[in-house]
Amino acid sequence: MTPAGGAGTRERAGAGGSARAIGMRTYVRSQLRHRGRRAFAVVGAVALGAALIVALTSLGAGFREAARAPLAGVAADxxxxxxxxxxxxxxxxxxxxxxxxxxxxxxxxxxxxxxxxxxxxxxxxxxxxxxxxxxxxxxxxxxxxxxxxxxxxxxxxxxxxxxxxxxxxxxxxxxxxxxxxxxxxxxxxxxxxxxxxxxxxxxxxxxxxxxxxxxxxxxxxxxxxxxxxxxxxxxxxxxxxxxxxxxxxxxxxxxxxxxxxxxxxTPDSLVQIMGAVGRISARFSTIAALVGAVGGLLLSWTALRGLVAERIREIGVLMAVGWRRRDVVRAFGLEALVLGLTGAAVGIVVGIGLAGLLSYLPTPEIVTGPPGAEGHAAAGAEDTGLPVSVGLTALLTAALTSVVGATAAGVLAARRATALKPALNLMSS
Incomplete structure (x- = not known):
């Protein structure tokens, strides 16, 4: 039989946990409203990385598709x-x-x-x-x-x-x-x-x-x-x-x-004659996109560190009134998650828009057979745009990289800030 005191303790603990959860969400909403400039900086940094992943990956896929298209038309490799x-x-x-x-x-x-x-x-x-x-x-x-x-x-x-x-x-x-x-x-x-x-x-x-x-x-x-x-x-x-x-x-x-x-x-040999932009895009677009994403995450990390540093005193107050370290970390992690989701959404939209603009680039002229004499063999060939398409893999990579990276950056920044004793946080300027 469970003692009444034990049950009451659990009820109070549960009520306290619910109150902290509600307070955490309220705190995050207020911070997002009142610290718009910092939030905008984080969203912009995350969006930059996401947009680069989508746009550069799609550009590389477009050049690879352009190299495959002439052979695909005759079903040959x-x-x-x-x-x-x-x-x-x-x-x-x-x-x-x-x-x-x-x-x-x-x-x-x-x-x-x-x-x-x-x-x-x-x-x-x-x-x-x-x-x-x-x-x-x-x-x-x-x-x-x-x-x-x-x-x-x-x-x-x-x-x-x-x-x-x-x-x-x-x-x-x-x-x-x-x-x-x-x-x-x-x-x-x-x-x-x-x-x-x-x-x-x-x-x-x-x-x-x-x-x-x-x-x-x-x-x-x-x-x-x-x-x-x-x-x-x-x-x-x-x-x-x-x-x-x-x-x-x-x-x-x-x-x-x-x-x-x-x-x-072959498709690889056709990539070789596309010019420097085509070769680099087709071969290294994924690496370039990931480098861009890392750059965006570093910017978001810097912005999140600044966001946390501005609130050192607030962290001290929160911990002084009963918030545990993990509560503070969760609150900042939740805030970073919201900012990461927003940045990912904005970045994906921008990336899709950039990919659409890249599709207006002319398809490289590729010689795929014996050199043609001047005549009418190519009379029907029209300038077409680069076959750029946004793949599901690029979208998922952009979303996961942005959200996970931003959330992790927020959590790490909060853990460093909460490592100090509340009294020291309160004395911080």
Whole structure:
């Protein structure tokens, strides 16, 4: 049986605890109202760190997405070409020829690529130039049996009129929409490539994400090889899809070991040609964002220390009237939590706004295939903004870092202030 005195003691302790809790909340609300400048400084510092996390992380993701987009349009992780070292000045005659500086892969080479561990699909294609008296056109020889990877994917996905050619068709062509509009051509017309004419069966729109497969005219691969004077099966591009995209660089190394000198276009290699801002943003955006967050937290720590230092005497009064050290620490921790939440919310909103502004940055120009001659292959390409998007991970990181950091800073500052005896706090100026 519990003694009545013990029960009364617990009731009084419970009542005292409830009173302290109510007093703690009242105290925090009053301090937030009456110390607006200090509170604003803390919120601003926390918001700065949160905004940097959101904005810089989103910027890096935008550059990485811009590097992946050209390959994603053809569902490839790697595009292989083979340089031949010939100078452009040695290849000036009119007619159909391979792009300057490119050699070919044999059917055995393509089979070798397919046999490399980690390679899921390898599709060969042929890009050729037709130097005419007034203009130069880019022609893509497409394997019509391959619709999932490479230029065949563009034919299957980006048609706007007519149809794509089938695996057994010859002497047919699909035109890029902008090339067709420039020359006022439509389905049913005939187009000339070198000495041969092709029946136009379709029109397609080369989207920005499909620039790796951009050409003026698309013809069956066998026709392109014949027009270019190549043997059956010879190609100058191999579009490779890797089973696990995270293994792309490792798989590319294996291919290079087997084939010798080849040029491999991968998302990482595209990042390299984006310029300094693109490279730094894509590779170090997370580190830069965290450094910014740490800077914001240091500022908030400084502001919180000042906030606590201003109230040394108040802490002494609170402890003199019965507040325990942990009550004071909890009160300041609660205040820091409120300020951290507010700063995180403000920072996330500002960061999302900054990310929106960054999306107006132009997407870096990236060459993803054989160098294009001046013509109409890129006529449809429009300046587009950087594909900046705010991810949930960036938002959560910003929120957690800001709230936890600000709260911890407030608690630590309060613990240092309450380490002094109440009498010393009361004597502090």
């Amino acid at each position: 790697v595009i292989l070409t083979r340089p031949d070292g010939a100078a452009p000045s040695q290849q000036t005659a009119r007619g159909v020829r391979l792009p300057f500086g490119l050699s070919t892969f044999s059917p055995a080479d393509v089979a070798e690529v397919r046999s490399v561990g980690g390679v899921s699909v390898a599709v060969g294609s042929l890009q050729i130039w037709d130097f005419g008296p007034r203009s130069t056109i880019t022609v893509a020889g497409v394997d019509p049996s391959q619709r999932e990877v490479g230029p065949g994917r563009v034919l299957a996905r980006d048609l706007v009129k007519g149809r794509a050619f089938t695996a057994r068709e010859r002497g047919v062509a699909v035109l890029d929409q902008h090339y067709a509009a420039f020359y006022d051509m439509k389905v049913g017309d005939r187009v000339k490539v070198g000495p041969r004419e092709f029946a136009v069966v379709g029109i397609l729109e080369v989207r920005d994400s499909s620039q790796a497969a951009a050409a003026n005219i698309y013809v069956p691969l066998a026709d392109a090889q014949q027009v270019a004077g190549l043997k059956a099966g010879e190609v100058n591009q191999v579009h490779v899809q890797v089973g696990n995209s995270s293994d792309t660089e490792e798989v590319t190394g294996r291919i290079t070991d087997r084939l010798g000198t080849v040029s491999a276009i």
